[in-house]
Amino acid sequence: MSNHRHFIIHKPFGYLSQFVNNQNKRKNKKLLGELNDFPEGIMAIGRLDEDSEGLLFLTTDGMVSEQVRSKKVAKEYYVQVDGDITQEAIEQLKTGVEIGIHGKKYQTLPCEAHKLQSEPNFKARTKKLRDARHGPTSWISVTLHEGKFRQVRKMTAKVGFPTLRLLRVRIGTILLNDLPSGAIIEVDAFDV
Template structure:
Protein backbone atom coordinates (compact mmCIF):
# COMPACT_ATOMS: atom_id res chain seq x y z
CA UNK A 1 0.00 0.00 0.00
CA UNK A 2 1.27 3.47 -0.79
CA UNK A 3 1.86 6.17 1.82
CA UNK A 4 -0.75 8.93 1.80
CA UNK A 5 0.26 11.98 3.82
CA UNK A 6 -1.59 15.19 3.02
CA UNK A 7 -3.69 17.90 4.63
CA UNK A 8 -6.52 15.37 4.64
CA UNK A 9 -7.69 13.67 7.83
CA UNK A 10 -7.70 9.91 8.35
CA UNK A 11 -9.26 7.67 11.01
CA UNK A 12 -9.15 4.01 11.97
CA UNK A 13 -12.29 2.84 13.77
CA UNK A 14 -13.80 -0.33 15.15
CA UNK A 15 -17.32 -0.21 13.74
CA UNK A 16 -19.69 -1.70 16.30
CA UNK A 17 -22.33 -4.28 15.45
CA UNK A 18 -25.63 -2.62 14.60
CA UNK A 19 -24.15 0.57 13.11
CA UNK A 20 -24.52 1.68 9.51
CA UNK A 21 -21.35 2.68 7.60
CA UNK A 22 -22.65 6.23 7.15
CA UNK A 23 -22.55 9.32 9.31
CA UNK A 24 -26.14 10.55 9.56
CA UNK A 25 -29.66 9.60 8.59
CA UNK A 26 -30.93 10.63 5.18
CA UNK A 27 -34.42 9.20 5.53
CA UNK A 28 -37.22 8.99 8.07
CA UNK A 29 -37.09 5.18 8.04
CA UNK A 30 -33.53 5.30 9.45
CA UNK A 31 -34.32 7.36 12.54
CA UNK A 32 -33.97 4.31 14.79
CA UNK A 33 -30.60 3.32 13.28
CA UNK A 34 -27.11 3.93 14.66
CA UNK A 35 -24.61 6.02 12.67
CA UNK A 36 -20.83 6.50 12.78
CA UNK A 37 -21.32 10.21 13.44
CA UNK A 38 -22.43 9.39 16.99
CA UNK A 39 -19.00 7.87 17.78
CA UNK A 40 -16.88 10.98 17.15
CA UNK A 41 -16.98 14.54 15.80
CA UNK A 42 -15.77 13.68 12.30
CA UNK A 43 -15.02 16.39 9.69
CA UNK A 44 -17.84 17.16 7.26
CA UNK A 45 -16.11 15.69 4.18
CA UNK A 46 -15.38 12.31 5.83
CA UNK A 47 -16.13 9.08 3.94
CA UNK A 48 -15.87 5.39 4.76
CA UNK A 49 -13.37 3.45 2.65
CA UNK A 50 -15.50 0.47 1.76
CA UNK A 51 -18.40 -0.46 3.98
CA UNK A 52 -19.39 -2.99 6.57
CA UNK A 53 -23.06 -3.90 6.67
CA UNK A 54 -25.15 -3.24 9.76
CA UNK A 55 -24.60 -6.72 11.23
CA UNK A 56 -20.86 -6.78 10.53
CA UNK A 57 -18.23 -5.17 12.72
CA UNK A 58 -14.56 -4.40 12.94
CA UNK A 59 -11.94 -2.39 11.11
CA UNK A 60 -13.18 0.52 9.02
CA UNK A 61 -10.95 3.22 7.55
CA UNK A 62 -12.28 6.75 7.16
CA UNK A 63 -10.75 9.60 5.19
CA UNK A 64 -11.40 12.98 3.61
CA UNK A 65 -9.16 11.97 0.66
CA UNK A 66 -11.15 10.55 -2.26
CA UNK A 67 -8.00 9.42 -4.13
CA UNK A 68 -6.89 7.30 -1.20
CA UNK A 69 -10.38 5.86 -0.83
CA UNK A 70 -10.32 4.80 -4.49
CA UNK A 71 -6.89 3.20 -4.10
CA UNK A 72 -7.80 1.16 -1.01
CA UNK A 73 -11.11 0.10 -2.58
CA UNK A 74 -9.19 -1.19 -5.58
CA UNK A 75 -8.28 -4.87 -5.76
CA UNK A 76 -4.68 -4.10 -4.80
CA UNK A 77 -5.42 -4.09 -1.07
CA UNK A 78 -6.27 -7.25 0.90
CA UNK A 79 -9.10 -7.29 3.43
CA UNK A 80 -9.10 -10.01 6.09
CA UNK A 81 -12.25 -11.13 7.89
CA UNK A 82 -12.86 -13.50 10.79
CA UNK A 83 -16.17 -15.29 10.33
CA UNK A 84 -17.88 -17.40 12.96
CA UNK A 85 -19.88 -19.96 11.02
CA UNK A 86 -22.68 -22.35 11.91
CA UNK A 87 -21.19 -25.84 12.14
CA UNK A 88 -17.71 -27.38 12.23
CA UNK A 89 -16.51 -26.28 8.81
CA UNK A 90 -15.01 -29.05 6.70
CA UNK A 91 -11.72 -29.04 4.82
CA UNK A 92 -13.71 -29.57 1.60
CA UNK A 93 -15.74 -26.40 2.26
CA UNK A 94 -12.55 -24.43 2.94
CA UNK A 95 -10.97 -25.66 -0.30
CA UNK A 96 -14.15 -24.72 -2.20
CA UNK A 97 -14.10 -21.22 -0.70
CA UNK A 98 -10.44 -20.82 -1.69
CA UNK A 99 -11.13 -21.77 -5.30
CA UNK A 100 -14.19 -19.51 -5.69
CA UNK A 101 -17.91 -20.07 -5.25
CA UNK A 102 -21.03 -18.91 -7.05
CA UNK A 103 -22.97 -16.15 -5.28
CA UNK A 104 -25.71 -13.76 -6.33
CA UNK A 105 -24.66 -10.17 -6.99
CA UNK A 106 -26.91 -7.43 -8.44
CA UNK A 107 -29.39 -10.03 -9.63
CA UNK A 108 -26.79 -12.08 -11.50
CA UNK A 109 -24.62 -15.11 -10.77
CA UNK A 110 -21.05 -14.26 -9.83
CA UNK A 111 -18.03 -16.53 -9.22
CA UNK A 112 -15.82 -15.18 -6.44
CA UNK A 113 -12.12 -14.83 -7.14
CA UNK A 114 -9.66 -17.29 -5.57
CA UNK A 115 -8.81 -16.21 -2.03
CA UNK A 116 -7.01 -17.30 1.14
CA UNK A 117 -9.09 -19.22 3.68
CA UNK A 118 -8.13 -21.20 6.78
CA UNK A 119 -9.80 -22.44 9.93
CA UNK A 120 -8.70 -20.66 13.11
CA UNK A 121 -7.30 -22.96 15.79
CA UNK A 122 -8.93 -21.01 18.61
CA UNK A 123 -11.71 -18.48 19.16
CA UNK A 124 -10.20 -15.05 18.35
CA UNK A 125 -9.87 -12.44 21.10
CA UNK A 126 -12.59 -10.05 20.01
CA UNK A 127 -14.85 -7.69 21.97
CA UNK A 128 -18.06 -9.24 23.28
CA UNK A 129 -20.84 -8.39 20.85
CA UNK A 130 -23.83 -6.42 22.18
CA UNK A 131 -26.31 -8.85 20.64
CA UNK A 132 -25.90 -12.41 21.89
CA UNK A 133 -24.84 -15.08 19.41
CA UNK A 134 -26.15 -18.57 19.97
CA UNK A 135 -23.68 -20.75 21.82
CA UNK A 136 -22.38 -24.26 21.21
CA UNK A 137 -25.26 -25.82 23.17
CA UNK A 138 -27.25 -25.35 19.95
CA UNK A 139 -24.62 -27.10 17.84
CA UNK A 140 -20.95 -26.46 17.03
CA UNK A 141 -19.59 -23.30 15.46
CA UNK A 142 -16.17 -22.61 13.99
CA UNK A 143 -14.08 -19.58 13.04
CA UNK A 144 -12.38 -19.02 9.69
CA UNK A 145 -10.08 -16.35 8.29
CA UNK A 146 -11.03 -15.19 4.79
CA UNK A 147 -8.72 -12.81 2.90
CA UNK A 148 -10.23 -11.10 -0.15
CA UNK A 149 -8.95 -8.78 -2.85
CA UNK A 150 -12.51 -7.87 -3.82
CA UNK A 151 -15.55 -6.72 -1.90
CA UNK A 152 -18.96 -7.47 -3.32
CA UNK A 153 -22.03 -6.66 -1.21
CA UNK A 154 -22.27 -9.12 1.72
CA UNK A 155 -19.68 -11.28 -0.04
CA UNK A 156 -18.30 -13.24 2.92
CA UNK A 157 -21.77 -14.08 4.21
CA UNK A 158 -22.86 -15.24 0.76
CA UNK A 159 -19.68 -17.30 0.33
CA UNK A 160 -19.99 -19.22 3.60
CA UNK A 161 -23.69 -19.86 2.97
CA UNK A 162 -22.85 -21.18 -0.51
CA UNK A 163 -20.76 -23.97 1.07
CA UNK A 164 -23.36 -24.76 3.74
CA UNK A 165 -21.95 -22.85 6.73
CA UNK A 166 -23.91 -19.61 7.30
CA UNK A 167 -22.04 -16.77 9.01
CA UNK A 168 -23.15 -15.99 12.57
CA UNK A 169 -20.65 -13.20 13.27
CA UNK A 170 -18.39 -11.30 10.88
CA UNK A 171 -15.46 -9.08 11.91
CA UNK A 172 -13.03 -7.34 9.55
CA UNK A 173 -9.63 -7.52 11.23
CA UNK A 174 -7.23 -6.17 8.59
CA UNK A 175 -7.08 -3.82 5.59
CA UNK A 176 -3.69 -4.04 3.86
CA UNK A 177 -1.12 -3.78 6.67
CA UNK A 178 -3.51 -2.04 9.07
CA UNK A 179 -4.74 -4.44 11.74
CA UNK A 180 -7.47 -4.09 14.33
CA UNK A 181 -5.09 -5.23 17.07
CA UNK A 182 -6.43 -4.53 20.56
CA UNK A 183 -9.07 -2.01 19.49
CA UNK A 184 -12.45 -2.31 21.19
CA UNK A 185 -15.88 -1.80 19.69
CA UNK A 186 -16.52 1.92 19.07
CA UNK A 187 -12.85 2.98 19.29
CA UNK A 188 -11.81 5.85 17.00
CA UNK A 189 -8.12 6.64 16.32
CA UNK A 190 -7.06 9.61 14.18
CA UNK A 191 -3.82 8.95 12.27
CA UNK A 192 -1.57 11.19 10.18
CA UNK A 193 -1.28 8.64 7.38
CA UNK A 194 -2.21 5.16 6.25
CA UNK A 195 0.83 2.96 5.75
CA UNK A 196 0.91 -0.40 4.04
Protein backbone atom coordinates in the same frame (compact mmCIF):
# COMPACT_ATOMS: atom_id res chain seq x y z
CA MET B 1 0.77 19.33 2.66
CA SER B 2 -2.71 17.84 2.51
CA ASN B 3 -5.60 19.15 4.57
CA HIS B 4 -7.27 15.76 4.41
CA ARG B 5 -7.92 13.78 7.57
CA HIS B 6 -7.81 10.02 8.06
CA PHE B 7 -9.12 7.77 10.83
CA ILE B 8 -8.88 4.11 11.80
CA ILE B 9 -11.93 2.85 13.67
CA HIS B 10 -13.12 -0.39 15.22
CA LYS B 11 -16.70 -0.30 13.95
CA PRO B 12 -19.00 -1.71 16.61
CA PHE B 13 -21.84 -4.13 15.96
CA GLY B 14 -25.14 -2.34 15.22
CA TYR B 15 -23.79 0.73 13.40
CA LEU B 16 -24.25 1.58 9.73
CA SER B 17 -21.09 2.58 7.81
CA GLN B 18 -22.56 5.97 6.96
CA PHE B 19 -22.90 9.42 8.46
CA VAL B 20 -26.22 10.70 7.12
CA ASN B 21 -29.52 8.88 7.44
CA ASN B 22 -31.31 9.56 4.18
CA GLN B 23 -33.73 6.64 4.14
CA ASN B 24 -37.10 6.57 5.85
CA LYS B 25 -36.87 2.88 6.69
CA ARG B 26 -33.68 3.43 8.72
CA LYS B 27 -35.02 6.00 11.17
CA ASN B 28 -33.77 4.36 14.36
CA LYS B 29 -30.39 3.17 13.07
CA LYS B 30 -27.07 4.10 14.65
CA LEU B 31 -24.62 5.94 12.38
CA LEU B 32 -20.83 6.30 12.62
CA GLY B 33 -21.18 10.05 13.18
CA GLU B 34 -22.60 9.29 16.64
CA LEU B 35 -19.19 7.92 17.72
CA ASN B 36 -17.20 11.12 17.20
CA ASP B 37 -17.30 14.68 15.87
CA PHE B 38 -15.85 13.86 12.44
CA PRO B 39 -14.84 16.56 9.92
CA GLU B 40 -17.06 17.67 7.05
CA GLY B 41 -16.79 15.42 4.00
CA ILE B 42 -15.76 12.28 5.89
CA MET B 43 -16.48 8.94 4.19
CA ALA B 44 -16.01 5.28 5.00
CA ILE B 45 -13.56 3.41 2.77
CA GLY B 46 -15.52 0.32 1.88
CA ARG B 47 -18.29 -0.70 4.19
CA LEU B 48 -19.16 -3.11 6.92
CA ASP B 49 -22.86 -3.90 7.21
CA GLU B 50 -24.79 -3.18 10.40
CA ASP B 51 -24.20 -6.68 11.81
CA SER B 52 -20.46 -6.70 10.98
CA GLU B 53 -17.66 -5.36 13.14
CA GLY B 54 -14.02 -4.51 12.92
CA LEU B 55 -11.47 -2.44 11.08
CA LEU B 56 -12.80 0.45 9.02
CA PHE B 57 -10.96 3.42 7.54
CA LEU B 58 -12.51 6.87 7.29
CA THR B 59 -11.12 9.69 5.15
CA THR B 60 -11.91 13.04 3.60
CA ASP B 61 -9.79 12.12 0.55
CA GLY B 62 -11.62 10.29 -2.26
CA MET B 63 -8.34 9.36 -3.97
CA VAL B 64 -7.17 7.49 -0.86
CA SER B 65 -10.52 5.72 -0.77
CA GLU B 66 -9.99 4.45 -4.34
CA GLN B 67 -6.47 3.21 -3.53
CA VAL B 68 -7.54 1.27 -0.42
CA ARG B 69 -10.58 -0.28 -2.14
CA SER B 70 -8.45 -1.52 -5.06
CA LYS B 71 -7.76 -5.22 -5.61
CA LYS B 72 -4.12 -4.59 -4.63
CA VAL B 73 -5.08 -4.24 -0.95
CA ALA B 74 -6.05 -7.43 0.92
CA LYS B 75 -8.86 -7.40 3.48
CA GLU B 76 -8.90 -10.18 6.09
CA TYR B 77 -11.99 -11.25 8.02
CA TYR B 78 -12.47 -13.56 10.96
CA VAL B 79 -15.80 -15.30 10.53
CA GLN B 80 -17.74 -17.38 13.02
CA VAL B 81 -19.84 -19.86 11.05
CA ASP B 82 -22.69 -22.16 11.95
CA GLY B 83 -21.33 -25.71 12.25
CA ASP B 84 -17.91 -27.31 12.24
CA ILE B 85 -16.67 -26.20 8.82
CA THR B 86 -15.14 -28.89 6.62
CA GLN B 87 -11.89 -28.74 4.66
CA GLU B 88 -13.99 -29.27 1.51
CA ALA B 89 -15.94 -26.09 2.24
CA ILE B 90 -12.69 -24.19 2.91
CA GLU B 91 -11.35 -25.36 -0.47
CA GLN B 92 -14.53 -24.15 -2.19
CA LEU B 93 -14.10 -20.72 -0.59
CA LYS B 94 -10.45 -20.61 -1.73
CA THR B 95 -11.20 -21.39 -5.37
CA GLY B 96 -14.26 -19.12 -5.56
CA VAL B 97 -17.99 -19.69 -5.45
CA GLU B 98 -20.94 -18.34 -7.38
CA ILE B 99 -23.02 -15.84 -5.40
CA GLY B 100 -25.74 -13.37 -6.26
CA ILE B 101 -24.92 -9.67 -6.37
CA HIS B 102 -27.87 -7.35 -6.98
CA GLY B 103 -29.79 -10.09 -8.78
CA LYS B 104 -26.91 -11.20 -11.01
CA LYS B 105 -24.66 -14.25 -10.72
CA TYR B 106 -21.08 -13.49 -9.72
CA GLN B 107 -18.09 -15.83 -9.44
CA THR B 108 -15.89 -14.74 -6.54
CA LEU B 109 -12.17 -14.46 -7.14
CA PRO B 110 -9.84 -17.00 -5.55
CA CYS B 111 -9.03 -16.03 -1.96
CA GLU B 112 -7.12 -17.22 1.06
CA ALA B 113 -9.14 -19.17 3.64
CA HIS B 114 -8.37 -21.44 6.56
CA LYS B 115 -9.94 -22.65 9.77
CA LEU B 116 -8.66 -20.96 12.93
CA GLN B 117 -7.23 -23.40 15.46
CA SER B 118 -8.71 -21.49 18.39
CA GLU B 119 -11.48 -18.99 18.92
CA PRO B 120 -10.23 -15.40 18.60
CA ASN B 121 -10.22 -13.35 21.78
CA PHE B 122 -12.88 -10.77 20.91
CA LYS B 123 -15.15 -9.15 23.45
CA ALA B 124 -18.62 -10.70 23.42
CA ARG B 125 -21.16 -8.91 21.25
CA THR B 126 -23.80 -6.73 22.85
CA LYS B 127 -26.46 -8.87 21.15
CA LYS B 128 -25.96 -12.54 22.04
CA LEU B 129 -25.64 -14.83 19.03
CA ARG B 130 -26.73 -18.16 20.47
CA ASP B 131 -25.46 -20.80 22.84
CA ALA B 132 -24.16 -24.38 22.71
CA ARG B 133 -27.69 -25.85 22.55
CA HIS B 134 -27.83 -24.76 18.90
CA GLY B 135 -24.86 -26.91 17.90
CA PRO B 136 -21.20 -26.26 17.17
CA THR B 137 -19.67 -23.22 15.53
CA SER B 138 -16.22 -22.66 14.07
CA TRP B 139 -14.02 -19.69 13.18
CA ILE B 140 -12.32 -19.17 9.84
CA SER B 141 -10.08 -16.55 8.28
CA VAL B 142 -11.01 -15.27 4.81
CA THR B 143 -8.74 -12.83 2.95
CA LEU B 144 -10.21 -11.11 -0.11
CA HIS B 145 -8.89 -8.74 -2.75
CA GLU B 146 -12.38 -7.61 -3.68
CA GLY B 147 -15.39 -6.43 -1.73
CA LYS B 148 -18.80 -7.14 -3.17
CA PHE B 149 -22.06 -6.52 -1.30
CA ARG B 150 -22.22 -8.86 1.72
CA GLN B 151 -19.69 -11.08 -0.06
CA VAL B 152 -18.25 -13.04 2.87
CA ARG B 153 -21.72 -13.81 4.26
CA LYS B 154 -22.89 -15.00 0.85
CA MET B 155 -19.77 -17.11 0.33
CA THR B 156 -20.04 -18.97 3.64
CA ALA B 157 -23.77 -19.57 3.14
CA LYS B 158 -23.07 -20.92 -0.36
CA VAL B 159 -20.73 -23.59 1.04
CA GLY B 160 -23.26 -24.57 3.72
CA PHE B 161 -21.88 -22.74 6.76
CA PRO B 162 -23.79 -19.47 7.30
CA THR B 163 -22.01 -16.56 8.97
CA LEU B 164 -22.94 -15.87 12.58
CA ARG B 165 -20.36 -13.16 13.34
CA LEU B 166 -18.02 -11.25 11.03
CA LEU B 167 -15.06 -9.04 11.96
CA ARG B 168 -12.61 -7.38 9.58
CA VAL B 169 -9.23 -7.77 11.26
CA ARG B 170 -6.83 -6.47 8.60
CA ILE B 171 -6.70 -4.04 5.68
CA GLY B 172 -3.39 -4.32 3.84
CA THR B 173 -0.76 -4.23 6.59
CA ILE B 174 -2.92 -2.47 9.18
CA LEU B 175 -4.27 -4.79 11.88
CA LEU B 176 -7.23 -4.40 14.22
CA ASN B 177 -5.14 -5.89 17.06
CA ASP B 178 -6.42 -4.81 20.47
CA LEU B 179 -8.28 -1.69 19.31
CA PRO B 180 -11.47 -1.82 21.40
CA SER B 181 -14.90 -1.69 19.80
CA GLY B 182 -15.84 1.93 19.08
CA ALA B 183 -12.26 3.21 19.38
CA ILE B 184 -11.05 5.80 16.86
CA ILE B 185 -7.46 6.76 16.01
CA GLU B 186 -6.57 9.68 13.75
CA VAL B 187 -3.55 8.96 11.51
CA ASP B 188 -1.50 10.96 9.01
CA ALA B 189 -1.95 8.32 6.28
CA PHE B 190 -2.94 4.70 5.72
CA ASP B 191 0.29 2.78 5.14
CA VAL B 192 -1.33 -0.29 3.64
